[in-house]
């Protein structure tokens with residue numbers, strides 16, 4: 001027990017299901033002043049905005065309503081990329097007039113042999129990446145990020161900068177050819193283009209463009225890095241809406257781990273995303289925090305003080321005081337389809353807690369007449385469930401990662417939901 005009566009961080013995380021405390025989840029369909037919500041109208045006009053505001057003010061921090069001018073410039077267009085399988089575009093989105101602040105969007109769209117370029121607009125998976133666009137595929141024409149990169153153990157990162165050697169180092173997480181073969185496009189942005197992932201980074205990246213005079217860091221209820229990354233996904237969506245070759249009504253936002261948290265937060269705030277995918281997003285993402293299993297709020301706020309709002313620190317070791325839990329984040333996606341994926345060895349992210357969030361969002365989907373996961377018991381490893389409903393889930397065998405197995409099920413889920421709309 002520490003000086004303030006809180007549990008010491010050195011204390012082991014709980015991985016024992018029998019030690020999960022009895023907890024009461026905040027009711028998704030009861031307003032803060034105790035009224036029950038029974039209709040889509042009341043959900044959309046009263047309860048949904050309330051939950052969204054709580055996540056904004058207490059968890060991720062508020063995204064500014066202020067707009068900054070953004071200018072997109074196509075810097076590369078190759079109709080014969082990846083041996084003719086793809087059209088590759090690289091688009092730079094400038095956030096400042098002096099061009100010092102920008103993000104690079106890498107886009108691959110499928111070329112179908114024998115089809116004219118003026119093919120039907122394609123559905124796209126959009127997600128942030130951890131180490132630069134050039135790590136997604138060995139394609140030598142991808143621009144290497146010039147921005148600061150965390151000291152990941154991958155080859156090609158030297159003193160927080162990327163070298164030629166970094167090309168394709170994360171390709172196992174991005175099965176580009178398989179995605180294209182199934183008729184989907186892929187769009188990705190390096191998350192560090194938006195905010196470098198380090199504790200002292202509010203003076204870097206895009207944050208300073210939003211500061212008031214003399215402001216040096218966000219106020220306690222303003223956005224942290226996850227909020228900024230989620231905002232970046234929406235700005236990439238702004239571009240996709242202008243691209244005639246993309247079906248912007250069928251964009252699935254996807255993310256792994258901390259970037260899964262960002263994908264969920266983007267999906268919650270921006271209803272242009274037609275499908276939302278969380279892979280191993282864990283604490284502060286899909287996992288029910290009141291379970292006290294694996295990573296907890298104090299640990300995440302301590303290791304990553306820049307990720308969430310200042311207000312979120314109030315909930316260190318006080319999970320039960322949080323006015324929301326993460327099933328309500330999933331409920332914010334309704335009536336859009338959402339897919340939650342876990343990995344069996346990723347107990348830190350609490351696979352069961354991730355499953356339960358998806359399950360407990362069902363009452364909101366039910367208002368829309370949408371079917372979802374039907375039991376509170378998670379399925380066995382590699383037995384995907386809810387594939388033909390509005391909440392899909394699987395637990396891959398193995399470690400914290402995002403692999404072809406995961407993508408295959410995400411694409412199956414997208415086929416089911418997008419298929420009839422194409």
Ligand code: GTR
Nearest residue numbers: 256257258259282283295300
């Ligand atoms: C971990 C963090 C998790 C998850 C992960 C990742 O260190 O505790 O919440 O976000 O990083 O992003 O890989």
